[in-house]
Amino acid sequence: MPRRRGMSARLKLTLSYAGIVVVSGVLLLAAVALYLLRYIPDVQIIADIRVPNRSDLIRAFVPVAIAVMVALLAIGLGGGWLLAGRMLAPLERISDAARLAAQGSLSHRVRLEGPRDEFRDLADVFDGMLEQLEAHVAEQQRFAANASHELRTPLAISQTLLEVARDDPDRDAEELIARLREVNTRAIALTEALLLLSRAEQRTFPRQLVDLSLLAEEAVEALLPLADRRGVAVEVGGAAAPMLGSSALLPQLVTNLVLNAIVHNLPSGGAVAVRTHMMPQAVALVVENTGERLSEHRIATLVEPFQRGSERTRDDHAGAGLGLAIVQRITETHGGTLVLTPRAEGGLVVTVWFPLPYPR
Structure with a gap:
């Protein structure tokens, strides 16, 4: 059963950035409320002009604080979404290259520009891996083609010798057997060499x-x-x-x-x-x-x-x-x-x- 896809990394980073901004705003407003309003008494001050007390300031401060928090949340979400997109853009390029490689296209490269950082190092390592894979696959394809040709040659020679012997009943049987033995020996030697080469490439053997x-x-x-x-x-x-x-x-x-x-x-x-x-x-x-x-x-x-x-x-x-x-x-x-x-x-x-x- 396929697993349900969760939140994207960009959304997680956006929520993280917005959360940090909102928490910072809450702490700042809390600091203002604790260290400024505490010095204002909550009693009616009698003077020639009206002097607001603590309750008056709180009633005036709360709507402004709410508006500020909403603005900070909007800025955190919008800015976080844009910033996360820019930060994750190199990973998207690497993902596209990996997707193409999985489909069999090993010639594509990330070629990430800009100063050297963790993303640039990752892209360079990925490009190097693709180059090695492309060279290895090309070598294996060339090897398989050569091996097929080399193995087909003795079989074709054997078939030709047998056809000639069938069409020429007077042909020397000893000569035919000697030639077939020679061709067969070459085919066996080539097969053993291919098996040994495959074994050497496995890198798993007791030392x-x-x-x-x-x-x-x-x-x-x-x-x-x-x-x-x-x-x-x-x-x-x-x-x-x-x-x-x-x-x-x-x-x-x-x-x-x-x-x-x-x-x-x-x-x-x-x-x-x-x-x-x-x-x-x-x-x-x-x-x-x-x-x-x-x-x-x-x-x-x-x-x-x-x-x-x-x-x-x-x-x-x-x-x-x-x-x-x-x-x-x-x-x-x-x-x-x-x-x-x-x-x-x-x-x-x-x-x-x-x-x-x-x-x-």
Whole structure:
């Protein structure tokens, strides 16, 4: 059952202003009555001319006092209504912007003018929130469109392969199975990456003490066969780097960084260096790899979903362009900072900073 709407804030403020004005007038008139009339006797004064006594003054004072109170009440109500309207005008603009936002229009802004006060601060905070919401919604829409496209591609390829096999009964079945397996593997990897990215954005996971140096050694050991096949030398080292975080997400972060460094490297003779550092206020994981020269503009797009460091290939480890996007989300959920720096000789240096579990 909907609740009945009460008095508006403007009416409440108007009644409050009018009440203050009337009470002030009553107190003033009471002060006059108590401290002025008390010194006038209530007896008939005999003199050459008529001298009014207390009763005469009270009879003359009461109608004037009533007229004054009515005037004060009218002034309090009228002035309070106008003053409350001016005071609440910024809130009405914010309410209109919130109403439009609730209807799906996030581009509207309050843009309150005038000197800085509580209403101006509230409007600026609301505008900032709308900007963040608009950017987040745009990112989600772009991500959903890209994800739909990426997921539709392997399905379309599978359908094409099956149609070709149906029209060509003599086609090699082993080749068809191998191609379907490759396409299916890519679709599964993309789906798992999307699920991991969604999990990282939820920011709800148990935290425990994790050593980044151990995770780096495990990731390098697991990916060493891939590095050997590609002719990439991998070096790992550094100090112990303990931090509080997810024992499921952080290994994925380290693995993604090492995998990207191996895959996006020189065709031959490449190198990858993985190091961990312990600082007074933070721990750092640094992954450096050789490779092609990258511009600052290109580096700025690498953390966006479905952006790849190189052109799409038919490599089993070409990826779906979610590696660094997942790293970025996991880093943010742990209160860390991801920094990408191009190497002068070509390649990339990725540094991930995390706060210490117990600051020194």
